[in-house]
Amino acid sequence: MKAQEIIRSIESEQMKQSLPTIYVGDTVKVGVIIQEGGKERTQPYEGVVISKKGSGINQNITVRKTFQGVGVERVFLLHSPRIESIKVLRRGKVRRAKLYYLRDRVGKATRLKQRFDRSLNS
Amino acid sequence: MSVGILGTKVGMTQIFDESGKSVPVTVIQAGPCTVTQIKTKETDGYMAVQLGYGEVAQKALNRPELGHLSKVGAGPLRHLKEYRLADSAQYELGGQVKVDIFEPGQVVDVIGTSIGRGFAGYQKRHNFRRGPMAHGSKNHRLPGSIGPGTTPGRVYPGRRMAGRMGGCQVTIRKLTIVRVDTERNLLLVKGSVPGKPGGLLNVVPAKQVGK
Numbered sequence A: 001m002k003a004q005e006i007i008r009s010i011e012s013e014q015m016k017q018s019l020p021t022i023y024v025g026d027t028v029k030v031g032v033i034i035q036e037g038g039k040e041r042t043q044p045y046e047g048v049v050i051s052k053k054g055s056g057i058n059q060n061i062t063v064r065k066t067f068q069g070v071g072v073e074r075v076f077l078l079h080s081p082r083i084e085s086i087k088v089l090r091r092g093k094v095r096r097a098k099l100y101y102l103r104d105r106v107g108k109a110t111r112l113k114q115r116f117d118r119s120l121n122s
Numbered sequence B: 001m002s003v004g005i006l007g008t009k010v011g012m013t014q015i016f017d018e019s020g021k022s023v024p025v026t027v028i029q030a031g032p033c034t035v036t037q038i039k040t041k042e043t044d045g046y047m048a049v050q051l052g053y054g055e056v057a058q059k060a061l062n063r064p065e066l067g068h069l070s071k072v073g074a075g076p077l078r079h080l081k082e083y084r085l086a087d088s089a090q091y092e093l094g095g096q097v098k099v100d101i102f103e104p105g106q107v108v109d110v111i112g113t114s115i116g117r118g119f120a121g122y123q124k125r126h127n128f129r130r131g132p133m134a135h136g137s138k139n140h141r142l143p144g145s146i147g148p149g150t151t152p153g154r155v156y157p158g159r160r161m162a163g164r165m166g167g168c169q170v171t172i173r174k175l176t177i178v179r180v181d182t183e184r185n186l187l188l189v190k191g192s193v194p195g196k197p198g199g200l201l202n203v204v205p206a207k208q209v210g211k
Helices: A003-014 A100-104 B063-070 B122-126
Strands: A027-036 A039-053 A060-067 A070-077 A083-090 B005-016 B022-030 B033-039 B048-055 B077-084 B107-113 B118-120 B163-165 B169-181 B186-190 B200-205
Touching: A003 B005, A003 B022, A003 B186, A027 A060, A027 A070, A039 A070, A039 A083, A039 A100, A070 A083, B005 B048, B005 B186, B022 B169, B022 B200, B033 B063, B033 B077, B077 B200, B122 B163
Parallel strands: none
Antiparallel strands: A027 A039, A027 A083, A039 A060, A060 A070, B005 B022, B005 B200, B022 B186, B033 B048, B048 B077, B107 B169, B107 B200, B118 B163, B169 B186
């Protein structure tokens, strides 16, 4: 077996079979498994995908939301077992691959136009 | 004082552990190695086994090397490596050493050849500071003073200067084995190891200093 095939086979064991198609600009709800006093529970995190990075097992998304007037960004490894679920709530219409300009905006200016040509469940 | 294994670096990736944390791992295709010689106290004055790894074409080796290997009955092998042991009697000539000598969680040292950097300057080779880049400075990547003047009238030996960098033996100590794949002869080691993919590596149980 060649080197790349070996690595791909190791990675494919760990990768999730079904992930929704996520685009930059989408509003997503990510279910994160967190540990709380020896117990595990799922915590939802909702926000706008401002960046997609990596490929294969290292694929990750950056999700931004504004919480109590403070911008919060979290990076999620899509294939991590700690990510229980990802649901696309809204498709956004954007013209950039990275929406870092949203960091400089507050309030109404952070809104993204919705697009309807992409279905939510694919 | 225990046997290791020879292998080839395959590359790096990441896997998730039980708690869901992502662990960076290096994949090493190791063994199976053939025992090509057993050294004993009577014949050689010390105990060791010699392992061979990496099958090559017959014509790649010269006749003394082929002659040495023909005693074992193994095919032509590129790399031979000796491991000193407290007791070499448990090994037999022509026997195989596989990755199952290691188990997940074990701590190992990985020895390999670092990536060659060619003739490298002061900054890359010895982490010198660089000079100012602006305000008319012409001293960008120069070393500065390399010693006193008339007395002693020479540069002391050992002064760090530009020169060949890399391409030498490097040992990365205390790496943890994450997974052992006996079917495909793979070792997954946490962290990075010297050299490029395809390079020869020597994986040995971690050396305990001071014991």
